[in-house]
Amino acid sequence: MSNMNEQMAAKYKNNFLKEIEEQAEMGDWVKMCMQCGVCSGSCPTNFHAGWDHPPQEIFMMIRAGKREEVLTSNSMWQCTSCYNCYVRCPRKVPITHIMHGIAEYAYRLGLAPKMQPSLHLSQTFWNNATKHGRVNEVQLTQSLYFKDGIGAGIKKAMEMKDVALGLVKAKRLNIMEALGGGHKCKDVDGIHKMLAKAKELEAKRKAGKAAGA
Amino acid sequence: MTVATNQTILVVGGGISGMTAALEAAETGKQVVLVEKNPWLGGRTAQLYRYFPKMCHPTCGLEINLRRLKANPRIQVYTLAEVTGINGVKGDYTVTVKQTPRYVNEKCTACGDCAKAVDGEIDDAFNYNLGKTKVAYLPHVMSYPQRYVLDPSIKGTPDADKAKAACKVGAIDLDMQEELLNFKAGAIVWATGWQPYDAKKITPYRYGEFANVITNVEFERLADPKGPTGGKILRPSDGKEARNVAFIQCAGSRDENHLRHCSRFCCMGSLKQTHYVQEAYGDAGKSTIYYIDIRAIDRFEDFYQKVKANPNVGFIKSKVARITQDKDQNPVLWGVNTEGYKRYSTPHDLVVLAVGMEPSVKGVEIPAEVMSDSSGFVMADPANAGIFGAGCATNALDVNRAVQSATAAALRAIQVVNKVARAEA
Numbered sequence: 001m002s003n004m005n006e007q008m009a010a011k012y013k014n015n016f017l018k019e020i021e022e023q024a025e026m027g028d029w030v031k032m033c034m035q036c037g038v039c040s041g042s043c044p045t046n047f048h049a050g051w052d053h054p055p056q057e058i059f060m061m062i063r064a065g066k067r068e069e070v071l072t073s074n075s076m077w078q079c080t081s082c083y084n085c086y087v088r089c090p091r092k093v094p095i096t097h098i099m100h101g102i103a104e105y106a107y108r109l110g111l112a113p114k115m116q117p118s119l120h121l122s123q124t125f126w127n128n129a130t131k132h133g134r135v136n137e138v139q140l141t142q143s144l145y146f147k148d149g150i151g152a153g154i155k156k157a158m159e160m161k162d163v164a165l166g167l168v169k170a171k172r173l174n175i176m177e178a179l180g181g182g183h184k185c186k187d188v189d190g191i192h193k194m195l196a197k198a199k200e201l202e203a204k205r206k207a208g209k210a211a212g213a
Numbered sequence: 214m215t216v217a218t219n220q221t222i223l224v225v226g227g228g229i230s231g232m233t234a235a236l237e238a239a240e241t242g243k244q245v246v247l248v249e250k251n252p253w254l255g256g257r258t259a260q261l262y263r264y265f266p267k268m269c270h271p272t273c274g275l276e277i278n279l280r281r282l283k284a285n286p287r288i289q290v291y292t293l294a295e296v297t298g299i300n301g302v303k304g305d306y307t308v309t310v311k312q313t314p315r316y317v318n319e320k321c322t323a324c325g326d327c328a329k330a331v332d333g334e335i336d337d338a339f340n341y342n343l344g345k346t347k348v349a350y351l352p353h354v355m356s357y358p359q360r361y362v363l364d365p366s367i368k369g370t371p372d373a374d375k376a377k378a379a380c381k382v383g384a385i386d387l388d389m390q391e392e393l394l395n396f397k398a399g400a401i402v403w404a405t406g407w408q409p410y411d412a413k414k415i416t417p418y419r420y421g422e423f424a425n426v427i428t429n430v431e432f433e434r435l436a437d438p439k440g441p442t443g444g445k446i447l448r449p450s451d452g453k454e455a456r457n458v459a460f461i462q463c464a465g466s467r468d469e470n471h472l473r474h475c476s477r478f479c480c481m482g483s484l485k486q487t488h489y490v491q492e493a494y495g496d497a498g499k500s501t502i503y504y505i506d507i508r509a510i511d512r513f514e515d516f517y518q519k520v521k522a523n524p525n526v527g528f529i530k531s532k533v534a535r536i537t538q539d540k541d542q543n544p545v546l547w548g549v550n551t552e553g554y555k556r557y558s559t560p561h562d563l564v565v566l567a568v569g570m571e572p573s574v575k576g577v578e579i580p581a582e583v584m585s586d587s588s589g590f591v592m593a594d595p596a597n598a599g600i601f602g603a604g605c606a607t608n609a610l611d612v613n614r615a616v617q618s619a620t621a622a623a624l625r626a627i628q629v630v631n632k633v634a635r636a637e638a
């Protein structure tokens with residue numbers, strides 16, 4: 001358990017709902033859910049296997065104080081941001097945003113499932129995009145393909161070979177990116193400074209919340 | 214000729230609420246003018262097959278009220294009439310009423326010869342347009358006044374001559390014109406009732422696209438022996454018996470995207486309608502109610518428990534997310550059951566949307582300053598204290614509560630005209 005996780009667990013003891021309300025972005029909406037089920041029934045991923053708990057159930061689990069189960073769940077990470085639930089929710093609960101809010105909180109506490117594909121994608125994408133201020137598509141694709149080992153990566157790359165060649169032909173993919181070339185942002189330093197400042201502000205805001213300010 | 218003074222009470226809307234308010238006021242000796250826009254009295258209650266909690270036929274309650282009405286010389290009834298203007302203040306209003314022609318005068322004996330003579334047909338509004346009726350028609354068996362109506366579209370057609378020729382008592386008068394009537398009133402009761410929420414707006418339910426997705430008001434007409442199917446519960450798509458019926462609660466109600474309020478009657482409405490399925494098909498008739506929570510308010514708990522004990526009625530705690538259709542045109546309901554969070558996708562023969570109540574005044578200009586709440590229902594306005602809402606114009610209510618509210622409105626109106634009378638004495 002991370003330090004922050006222990007702190008938060010101690011701070012909110014038996015009131016997980018309050019913890020979500022105060023610490024997760026948009027968490028204060030959870031109490032508005034009336035358990036109608038429209039969100040779960042509208043979720044495109046819910047009709048596939050592998051989705052632990054639909055949003056409605058996550059919200060009920062929060063109220064029931066199932067802290068460990070919620071924060072370590074893969075459910076929030078499965079959200080595709082299709083917004084079907086959000087537009088249909090009779091209570092106008094911003095479900096999509098709450099899912100991301102809880103996911104981000106779980107990540108900060110160090111409880112997010114390891115190597116969860118969407119988490120992995122988010123991290124990879126972020127690191128890639130912020131490095132030069134532009135996405136390096138070849139390297140991004142590589143790091144995703146090779147996530148599960150070299151063999152799996154080569155197999156996947158071979159499968160997608162024709163698509164890649166087509167993209168290169170159409171000048172939508174620059175092979176030079178593989179070597180760190182390709183398009184970059186003009187003022188990389190400026191971007192880095194801006195991101196550092198944003199990060200500092202956000203960290204301050206969240207630390208304030210965690211401290212109960 | 215309208216005999217009205219500023220001691221007269223004007224009642225707008227002749228549904229169960231308006232009739233009640235008019236009768237209660239007239240029976241205490243007040244002069245009442247009742248204005249109804251349909252060619253008949255009774256409102257939407259008359260369009261039900263049976264009504265809860267006692268499962269009686271609306272004709273029964275309607276009959277009692279019509280007897281009271283006929284016995285009371287102090288009520289003047291205008292049908293096919295609408296209020297278009299209200300001027301003045303509490304105790305001294307002048308109202309304008311637009312009277313649309315019926316083309317049939319009071320000589321009509323309701324023999325029906327005109328209807329037999331004509332060929333033209335129009336949508337049957339009484340049956341929520343589920344069937345057709347002739348251009349010369351009696352809206353329903355209990356219509357009051359018991360007089361036929363000619364649809365305006367008949368004018369200038371051969372049917373007009375046929376109808377006129379067929380009438381032995383000379384009741385058909387095609388020269389009738391629209392008229393504007395002006396008269397005085399001391400107090401006004403606004404009882405214009407409700408309308409079903411437009412189910413087309415709940416797009417994931419595909420009403421209007423899938424023939425076998427219908428609304429609760431339409432289902433009442435299907436179950437009624439006087440309705441378009443002669444009381445047989447048949448699917449609109451192929452006329453097959455609908456033995457496996459799903460009810461979707463809160464269709465449009467309790468929904469920030471549609472109606473904000475709980476419509477209150479629709480849980481009971483669907484519980485009642487499971488009786489129709491049972492009555493039609495016995496143990497072969499199955500009903501499933503998809504619900505968020507069942508709101509069988511106060512004294513109705515018993516009714517709910519009895520339906521719950523019926524093994525032919527299933528309950529699934531879930532608001533259906535969407536409807537698709539299989540190759541046999543069976544609607545398939547998709548969602549997640551809150552009890553256990555399990556997914557389902559279940560076909561039924563017929564789906565009944567328990568659509569909620571919207572005030573019929575919504576989006577309509579009331580020709581006076583009247584306050585309304587966030588759902589559009591009329592509220593008491595302290596600044597305009599001579600106009601009182603009654604029945605479903607003020608809130609989503611069942612018949613019992615609508616009648617209570619109408620009596621309350623009548624009492625308030627009586628107090629206003631009593632004050633006028635004292636001042637004038």
Ligand SMILES: Cc1cc2nc3c(=O)[nH]c(=O)nc-3n(C[C@H](O)[C@H](O)[C@H](O)COP(=O)(O)OP(=O)(O)OC[C@H]3O[C@@H](n4cnc5c(N)ncnc54)[C@H](O)[C@@H]3O)c2cc1C
Pocket residue numbers: 225226227228229230231248249250251254255256257258261263264265266294295296404405406407408409429430433478482485573603604605606610611612613615
């Ligand atoms: C499917 C369904 C089933 C139901 N079942 C039951 C049941 O079993 N038991 C029960 O207790 N309740 C039931 N209800 C509720 C019941 O229908 C209402 O409580 C009742 O109709 C209220 O009567 P009202 O007079 O207030 O309104 P309405 O019946 O709507 O009457 C209003 C009248 O005003 C007229 N009007 C409207 N605008 C104007 C205007 N501008 N000028 C003049 N006239 C106007 C209308 O034509 C109408 O005649 C059911 C409702 C539905 C939808």
Ligand code: SF4
Pocket residue numbers: 032033034035036037038039040055056059085088089090091092093095
């Ligand atoms: S749709 Fe909205 S109210 Fe319904 S269960 Fe989901 S979050 Fe709750």
Ligand code: SF4
Pocket residue numbers: 462463464466467474475476477478479480481506507508567569
């Ligand atoms: S009465 Fe029942 S179906 Fe109607 S809005 Fe209320 S909860 Fe929903």
